[in-house]
Amino acid sequence: MTGLVSADGNLSQSVAGKFEEKRAIAWKRHRNLFRVFDGPLTEEERFAMMFLYAYMPLNDLADYDGELFLKHVRDTLRIRRTVPWGSKIPDEHFLYFVLPYRVNNENVEDHRDWFFKEIYERVRSLSMEETVLEVNHWCHEKATYTGNDLRTVSPRTLIRTALGRCGEQSTLAVAALRSLCIPARQVYTPRWAHCDSNHAWVEAWVDGEWGFFGACEPEPRMNQGWFVDPARRGMLMNTRIPANYSGPEEITFADTWHTEINLLANYAPTRSVSVRVEDAEGRPVAGAGVHLQVYNYAELSPLAKLRTGEDGIAMLTTGFGDLFVEAARDGRWAFGFIQASDAAAVILKLGDGPTAGTADFDFHPPAAALGEDVETTPAEREQNNRRLKEEDQLRAAYEATFVQEPEASQLAEELGLPGDRVWNVLRKARGNSKEIAAFLREETPAFGGWALRLLEVLNEKDLTDTFRPTLNEHLHGAMEVKGDTEDSIFASYVLNPRVLFEMLRPYRTFFRNAFYDVTSPYELADRIRNDIKIMQGYTYYQGSATPRGSLELGAADRVSRDILFVAAARSLGMPSRLEPGDRRPQYREDGRWQDAFPEMKSDDCGAKPPYGRITLTGPVPEGEKAEYFLHYTLARHEEGMFRTLHYRSGNDGLIGEPLDILPGTYRLTTGRRLTDGSVLIWLHTFKVGPGESVNVEVVLRKEMQQPDTAYGDLGNEATRWLAGNETLKEWLNGKGAVLAWIEPDREPSKHLIRELRERKNDFDGWGGRIALFAGDDKVNVPLGEHPWPDMPELAVFSSDAVYEGWNAVSAGLKDQLPMQFPLVLLVDPSGTVRYASAGYKLGRGEDLLRVISQF
Structure with missing residues (x-):
């Protein structure tokens, strides 16, 4: 297969030039990365390796070795020769959509041959399209949806955990398809316009055409998925390609190292x-x-x-x-x-820049629109539902092998640790729970509760893909430098190896050796400033190098450099962090946080502090909350654009709390999202000088008073089905009720359940019933009356075997809702339906509470 090398002479020349540039950048890691080129390589192996290195992100040059990439290339080329469709794959599709070793910002692992061996026997006699569908069934056996943080776990970690967000599920599916030499790409809508959050799915190239599917959410045919209707309201769908790609799609962004293409026209x-x-x-x-x-x-x-x-x-x-x-x-x-x-x-x-003042905007997303769905026969749907049940049961059987609560209690008693705390970390560790339990059993006798405390300061995902060698190194290294640091500061800012979203690896011994003669944070900052060359724009994904990798490479983007400082300082026993708002690196001195690389310095007399201060105040309407990243955010104007500050999501404690910030121009953004997806936005731009304190009101615009909306009334059949022998008035108990028909295993319904749990206190304060129903065809594993923890007190789950209940309740609606789950109704105390919604929608919890407040 010489086509890879000879098809495009310009490509070969470009790859050779970029390869040499990366070789020059990575000269400090030359042996680790480039010694594989000194061994025997075929012509196509050499070109494939040069292609990967030419477009390799800076972070990967820092963190991985050449042997990993060479094995990946050899496995991929061998698989192409093995699968029956390998010769059909155009070379350009192979280079851009099969050969790449990463999909998103996941940790890179040697997984291509492992996936091939796991899957190939069950697909070797199938067509390409049948293979794509079968691979998605395999993915569904391994994982289902849950929301979590921005760090994308590796595909094999997702399999170990069995739960992941859509970005991780689609990373798994793309990796699995590429391991069978089927071109695949992850498609993202960066942000929805009609609701908060985003979504990711997969496109696969089958017999000359691209088609889509929802990862880990099998459908009978390609080009189906619950997200089809939301996607018709999309403003952009894109995919990133680590190369200079020139295919037929619209290019939204291209630089020296990667290309982003616009796929919106396929959906909206x-x-x-x-x-x-x-x-x-x-x-x-x-x-x-x-x-x-x-x-x-x-x-x-x-x-x-x-x-x-x-x-x-x-x-x-x-x-x-x-x-x-x-x-x-x-x-x-x-x-x-x-x-x-x-x-x-x-x-x-x-002009010169943003000017102080306020403005309001009414933001309108694309209107909701229903389109033509791919038709499936009843037999296809029945067979698919049967397989979904079997796959959920297989996954549930695997999850039953995780450490369970009785085992956690026994371990806690054995070690003299609080049972609830031990169970909390083991529950989160899921498929890695036995490894975490073994760590506690080994280290608690020597370090007491500090072994457990280390696990508690980690992010939840860290418990799923961090193993004993890493945990041991961090625990031992931190305890050696504890000194007299107060316990709370020590736990969060010395013991904790997690800085941002980087992959956790051992580094404390390495940094203590590298900086053995450093005695203060100032010296450490100077050393890192001198030793690390800042190189922006070489990493196309939202991620960072490991701290050790950055120092070994001698080059990093600014975020990775800042993570390096914090990790090295903690290794030396110096409490440090990334500032919660703008993530600048800081160390703690004399009870205060100081910038490691200050943008502004005090004058010699120290009379004028470099920071400004913002205090957010009301007026927040009575009975409402104002939460960060839900109702408002702060952004700082820097390098020509406003950049949002990263205070913790949902943190309503920011209001009234003075925030020390860098001087500059800031913008407060608030929004009230309405039921139809539009938003009432208010912007307040203001400036803060050095030493200046500014009070800023968080103003949530009021929705225009709407006339009472009635979607219909519950009739006699609905009353009989819901209330049984009670009257409807008795059943509603003067409060009203939320009624929802769900698909427990599908992402849209999981969002509704999450929002009910997040607003538990508000729903409990209302005191109305929350009744969740699912048909037998939607429940794939047994669920009890209360299958989800931390739900509102009056929330219950039950079956609606033949949708008798939905048919009875919906008969009274003025307009029938599309049969898209979840189907959600809010009934007031008189039995009138005041809210009705169907299909994927984030923010329903707040919608329901807003309408409840009106009656």
Whole structure:
């Protein structure tokens, strides 16, 4: 197969040049990375390796060795020769959508041959399309959906854990398909416009065409999934390719090292929007950065980051919703708004920068629209449902092998540790629970409760993919430098090996040896500043190198450099952290946090502190909450754009708490999302000088008073089905009720359950019933009356075998809802339906509480 090498001479020349550039960057790790090129390589192996290295992110140059990539290449080439469709795969599809060793920001592991051996025997006689569908069934056996943090676990960790978010499920499915030499790519909507959050799924190339499916959510055929209707409201769908790709799709972003392509037209109605950036005299500005943004999680979140051409214009194919636009060049800035109802073009004139003041906007997402679904026969649907049940049962049998609560209690008693705390960490560790239990059993006799405390300060995901050698090294290394540091500071800022979202590996002994002569945080910061070359733009995914990898490479992006400082300082016993808002590295001295790499310094007399201070105040309407990343966010203007501060999501304690911040220009964004997905937005831009304290009101705009909405009334049949021998008034108990028909194993229903759990106290304060139902065809493993912990007190689950209940309740609705789960109704104390919703929607918990407050 010489086509890989000879098909495109320009590609070979470009790869060779980029390969040599990476070799120069990684000269400190030359032996680890490049010695594999000194051994025997075939022509195609050498080219494939050079291709991977040419576009390799800086973080991977820091963290992995050449033998891993060579085995990956050899396994992939062998698999291509083995599978019957291998010769059908065009070389360009092989390079861009089969050969890459990573999908997202997951930890890279040697998994290609492992996946092949696990799956190939069950698909070797199938067509490509049948293989794609079968692989998704295999993925569903291994994992199902749960929400969690931004770090993407590796595919094999997801299998060990059996739970993951959509980005991890799609990473697993893409990795599995590529391990069978089927071109596959992860598709993301970076942010929804009609609700908070985002989603990811998979496209696979089958016999010359790309088709899609929901990862770990098997359907009878390709191009089906619960997300099809939400996707019709999308504003962008994209995929990232670690190369200079020039396929038929629209390119939304391209630099030296990667390409992002726009796939929206495969899913939603589209239009082209145009942004022209001009200087004060009306001349076009080339090379200006343009951020097209939607409202999501209380921030103006970048949907696409573009550059203007020589004509000063940047264009994007997007959906029929509103967009915010920021543009910047050489310290000049402009801001604008493109409405779906207006002409899809805007002219921005660059000025000195944001000015203080307030503004409000009504943000409108694309309208809801139903489209044609791929038809399936009843027999296909029945067979698929049968398989889903079998796969859920297989996964449940595997989950039963995890450490269970009685075993955790026994271990806690044996070690003299609190049983609830031990069970909490073992429960979260899931498939890694036996490893975590063994760590506690080995280390508690010597270190007492500190072994458990180490596990408790980790992120939940760390418990699933961190093993004893790493845990042991961090525990031992931290305890050696504990000194007289107070326990709470020591636990969070010395003992804790987790800094941001980097992969956890041993590093304390390495850093103590590397910085053996460092005696203060200032010295450490100077050493790192001198030893690490900052190189931005070499990593295309949202991730960071390990601290040790950054020091060994001698180069890092700014985030990885900052993580390195914190990890090294903790290794030396110096409490340190990334500041919660803007994530600048800090160390603790004299009871205060100090910047490791300060942007501003005090004068010699120390009379003027470098920080400013913001105190957020009301007025928040009575009875409402204002939570960070749900109702409001703060952003700082830096490098020409507003960048959101990363305070903890849901933290409603920020209001009234003084925040020490860097001087500069800030923007407070608040939003009230309405039931139809539109948002009432309020922006407040203000400046904070050195030593200045500013009070800023968090204003949530009020929804215009709407007339009472009645979707219908519960009739006699609904009353009989719900209340039995009680009257409806007795059953509703003067409070009303939430009624929901769910698919317990599907992501949209899991979002509803999560939101009910998160707002437990608010629903308990209301005191109404919450009744969840599922048909027998939707329940794949046995569920009791209370299958989810921490639900509202009056929430119960039961079956609706033939949807008798739904048919009875929905008969009284004025307009029938589409049969898309979850189906959610809110009934007031009189039996009138005041809220009705079907299908995927985030924010239902808040919607329900808002309507409840009206009656």
